[in-house]
Amino acid sequence: MKTGGEQGGSSVPDEVWEEFLRTSVDGSGDAPKEPSARAREVAGRLRSEPAEPTPWRAHTPVVRPRSRKGWYVAGLVASLALLVVAVDPGGIIGWSDDKGRPGETSASARESQGPDDEPAGRATLDDPFRGSPAARWENGTAGITVPAAKATGWMTKAEVQQALARTRDFLAASNLDPAVLRGGHPAKAITLMNPRQEDVTTFVSTALRTPDKDNDPVLLFSRFDPAQARLVGGVVKALGEMTYREGRLGALEVTADVTYVYPVAPAGGGDEVVRTIVRRETIVSWDNPEKVTTKAGTFTLLSYKTAMTNGGCGDVTGYFRPEFGGGGSDEPTDGRTSDPYDRDTAMGKGHDGCGTATRS
Secondary structure (H helix, E strand, C coil): CCCCCCCCCCCCCHHHHHHHHHHHCCCCCCCCCCCCCCCHHHHHHHHHCCCCCCCCEEECCCCCCEEECCEEECCCCEEEEEEEEECCCCCCCCCCCCCCCCCCCCHHHHHCCCCCCCCCCCCCCCCCCCCCHHHHCEEHHHHEECCCCCCECCECHHHHHHHHHHHHHHHHHHHCCHHHHCCCCCHHHHCCECCCCHHHHHHHHHHHHCCECCECHHHCCCCECCCCEEECCCCCEEEEEEEEEECHHHCEEEEEEEEEEEEEEECCCCCCCEEEEEEEEEEEEECCCCCCCCCCCCEEEEEEEEEEECCCCCCCCCCECCCCCCCCCCCCCCCCEECCCCCCCCCCCCCCCCCEECCC
């Protein structure tokens, strides 16, 4: 993402934003060619023997807020993407509590741990969440806890309630919409984003048209390449919560920390099922239009952090590209491990490299 120079309170005209919405639908980059299938005997060996670590990748562009005469267009404070590929994406790999875990701090943290009697084994077309803590989670937005509203900052109780509902609408439109999950354009999600936040509109437009390592749409939107993977069962499991507080200039600042679990199978058919797991921490600001350059009914994106397992750790394509056949990325590992279901640990700072997931 380009940071640009001092832009003060400049804004994107509505007609420019509308043109962006139209043109960005036209293309999101060329889909990559389908990689060759992993040999079945290799998959069998990987199921019975310890696999080699596979890499994760991270990306941390930073754009800082600008201010001028009391008006500002809030820039993206920070972003983080930890792209983690499971050693064996099809099942539970080497998970234990031998190293101990910090005390649980929330219901969602407890739900991320599997009970002792959790069914073992691999995911199937009939039971795509088998062996996963997500089997006990709610479906879709039912898994996102929304707090009770109260008057905060410039907003009344009713306005806070509406802003929380619209924030959840954004989470649904960007992470649960069936058309978007099949690789479609996230138009509903975009309409909730402040069109006058120039750094974000540039990022979104570039990422959807020509994705690259600095402009990857999966950092904000969950999208699978329909030529490579298909969703299984039509259900996405989710677990997380939203919180809010008074932010800058009396704004309502909302934080959403949610983990999504997507069961997928190869696009060409077959009964192999793997899971892509995505945890997103998104912070948005519902600003007072009398103090901030914004458009009514939209939020300013303050920051995002994204950690994903089995979503691809190689070239950026603009889609999640889970591995099938027991394989993983060819990129070298940096030796770090990560539990994609751990919601007790705060999402960390960005770094480059790839690591290993302990379970999927």
